[in-house]
Amino acid sequence: MAHVRDQWTKRNPDKTSQKTRIRSSRWGKGKRWLAVWVENGREVTKAFSTFDAAEAHCARVEVGQQQGTWITKDKRDITLEDLWDPWIKSKEGKAKSTVASYRSAWAHVAPVFGKTPICELDGPTITTWIDSLQSRRPHQKEAKPLGSGQKRKVGIVINALCTLAVKQKIIYDHPLESGDLVRQEKGKRRALRVSEVDRLLQAAPTPQAKLFVRVLLLTLVRPGEAKGFHVEDLDYRRRRLHVQRSVDQLGREGDTKNHLCRDVPVGGELLLDLEDECVGKAPTDPLLTDEHGNVWTTARWRRIWAQMCKDAGLEGVDTYTLKHTGVSIAIASGADVYAVQRMCGHADASTTLNIYGHLWDEGLDAVPNAMDTYLAAERQRDAARAQRRAERTARRDGLRAVPDAG
Incomplete structure (x- = not known):
């Protein structure tokens, strides 16, 4: 049972005296009232200035211990x-x-x-x-x-x-509620026009930088994943790049963001240029490097990218703009959500739709024309059927029954 102890007085050793308690050596020193209770078989105390406060604390202790919500003193100091x-x-x-x-x-x-x-x-x-x-x-x-x-x-x-x-039962109630976390605003990204992409490529200071931009634009991989490609990751027969690692800001290799491997398609001039990039390299050498043959670091790429954007007259864009642009091009070319999901390396299609779903909405502009085309084609088919029926009927009406032989 929790109880309150008076630290300023003690029992009177003189049994003949009418005073049951007398001043102790702590009289007037510190807080007078001490709440006392037991935790894990050991006595625990807490001092208070008033009797009422100490008594109220004892009541809270008893209720908490009965309900199983009391936080023991050894856990109260955990930060x-x-x-x-x-x-x-x-x-x-x-x-x-x-x-x-x-x-x-x-x-x-x-x-x-x-x-x-x-x-x-x-x-x-x-x-x-x-x-x-x-x-x-x-x-x-x-x-x-x-x-x-x-x-x-x-x-x-x-x-x-x-x-x-x-x-760990250090606390029993979570201080934050489910709606307390800040909602992340959707990033405002725009897709570059083809003319802007061309200006950006023309502004590339080296062939290596230009190739790096084209890979990001046409494969939809993350910048760290592009930096992590090895020569052996290019399968030119299947026209695929195998994504199985990522490179951090300092050029160190590690797993991809979701720890999964995937293949992304590559073809056309980009495939030929990547094949040329493999010449004279070992299978485990980096596929995409700077002009010195080193893996791209974030610091170096940021300087190159900033100058490219300046020379191309582009403002407010970053490297991830290339991915957004590539997705918009893929969707405009007829790619479905599953194909874009695999290329982007998203865990599921819902993630792809949450980020890029608005780009598919642009396909609504083609629906009215497509419906008109469909209706016109159906009317043409109906007219052709009616004409064929009329022709067959006319041919049947022209036939005469063969007379019986005598």
Whole structure:
């Protein structure tokens, strides 16, 4: 049973005195009232300034222990920082880019909530803080609000750590509700016109950069996957490129984003150019390299890309614009959602439709003309049938019965 203990007084050892309690050596020092209860067979205490506060805490302890929702004192000191290391280690099987995004999100969380006991986290405080987050990039002269995607990633990390705390019974109620996470706004990407693509290709400073752009545009692979192609990944007989690895920002190889391998089609002039690129190389050599024969790094490619866009007169586009452009070209050429899904490396067709579904909507413009063409063809068929019937009837009417032989 939880009870309250007075720390400023003690029992009077003089049995003959009318005073049952006298001042102790702690009289006037610290908080007077001590709430006392038992956890895991051990006595646990907490000091309060007033008797009522101590008594109320004892009541909460008893109710929580009876209902099985009481958080023991040894778990009350566990912080988000304590759970971060085991949680991030459990994500080692994910793509490097995903793990890097978690670490980037944690860099925002750690200074503010890292040392906060999990049981003291407050949902509204967390969501208000996430909404106010600003970019941490040092090269920016002025702080800018963090993008919705990054804010959502920060919320995902906090939400996951709190979920782990609930599973380990460190807390019993999750501080965040299902709708508290920031919704990621859909990226506003545009597909380049053919003339813009041509200007971009003309602005390529080297044949290697031009080939890299064409591969991204015509195969729909991710930039990291294109950097990770080996010579042996080109099957020129089947006209396929085998996607089985990705390269990070520093040029280091790893798994693809979803850890799956796939084949993407390649043909025409691009296939011939890729075959020429294989000449004199070993099967495990990089297929697409810079002019020095090195794997493209993100830093080097960004400089090349920025200059290409400047020379081509393009603004507000990034490398992923090539993928969006390639998808729009594939759809306009008659590719179905399943083919685009496989080329993009999406886990399922719903992902492809969520991102690029609006491009298929452009096909609605062709429906009215197609319907008119269909109706005209059906009317022509009906007229042809009627004419054939009339001709057959006329031929039958012209026939005479053969007279019987005498």
